[in-house]
Amino acid sequence: MNQQLVPHYQRVKRMIADRIKAGTWNPGDRISSEAELVKALGVSRMTINRALRELTIEGTLTRVQGVGTFVAMAKPQAALFEVRNIAEEIAERGHQHRAEVLTLKAEPAPDDIAATFGLKPGSRVFHSVLLHRENELPVQLEDRYVDPRHAADYLQQDFTRQTPYVYLTAIAPISEAEHIIEAVLPSTSERKLLKIDAHEPCLQLTRRTWSAGKPVSHVRLIYPGSRYRLSGRIAPKRDI
Template sequence: MANVDDRYGRGAPEPLYAAIKKYVVDGIARGDLRPGDRVESEAELIKKFGVSRMTAHRALRELQNSGILTRLPGVGTFVADPSAKGHIIEIRNIADEIRSRGHQHGSYVVKNVAEKASKKTGSMLGVEPGTQLFHSVIVHSEAGIPIQLEERFVLAEIAPGYDKVDFTSITPNEFLTRAAPLERVDHVVRAVMPDRDVAALLDIETVEPCLLLIRQTWSRSRLVSYARLTHPGSRFEFEDSFTV
């Protein structure tokens, strides 16, 4: 892993156990640590950070509890396999998918506003420019690691109040399922390269390929939502099965 710098030392404004957690999570996000890799022991972290055994133990324990690390008694502590998976055929709430794997779901709301459709965004929903839309951008994380950037445009008249919802406590999927029950869903999956903004929000490099799922949903015989769901290729995969 990279050498500890001032971000993780005693000059950092956060508690030392939190600095150790950030140090480990940053190493995973950069790819320095991959699933199955051994992380530094309590003794090694004590020496590197100059902290007590209790502080080092708390940092590792909390990372284990959140599903980021796994411990084998007598062997060591290792990076857990996040096994982040999504479905193409089945529509599932990302928060439920993450919790089903025993991990904690987190969300960071970049944007959630009301705006008028441009020619481009209007074409996504099949409406005229000037039509009232809601536009949200949310980063979803699994055990503290970003796995999806959700950008969504919603027809305002179908989901009133969308722009006032606290999407740190409920996902757009949950809200829309209640406001506008699904009748039809179209999916397109593409491999894409992220631009700088997308890469920054997903905490990846611009050279890392991503999986983009474009989802259009219909309710009450109308196209009501257009979403672009971008996932880091190294952290996510799609899977599904069906009987023929």
């Protein structure tokens, strides 16, 4: 009875999410009732119900018994308790992502990087600098060092097509990550790239990742304070 590779409830979820992204339904709006969706989409109410319930848990919708289902109010921030791909995050917001490769080469490792990777000071490591844009507005400067032993062909990648995150997690799944968050004033050159004013504070997230217990990557991400926040929720352990 299930024709495609995707289950019905998934397709319903995507269809609802698409309508929200397209602006057919805006935050605060009431969407069609379950009964209406049943008629419109030709699936059973339990299937509709599952789709709406999951979208509610995911924060896209809010439901009020006896009243209706509504598009949740704006959820501006990017979740960053988890290690995630900025291109995906931006795509989820329905925006356009574009990355610009500013640097991509092998060079002698700074001392702290060499220490992280367990290399002799001055050993050559891979270094990339990318500027990520959301709808053409700079939102993240990514300054990354990678241990060549775990990503031999790092320099041959086209990071405008696939972010370093995607490439690295494909060849070396993350087993562990360490984060440090600081408020900083960016350097003059960084400020120019991000197109921000002097004295505008930025969030700097430094992340070191391990794969199979071995350090793989050391990345410094700078977000313009005026355009970005990090957020997350620690859920209860018991019920939903």
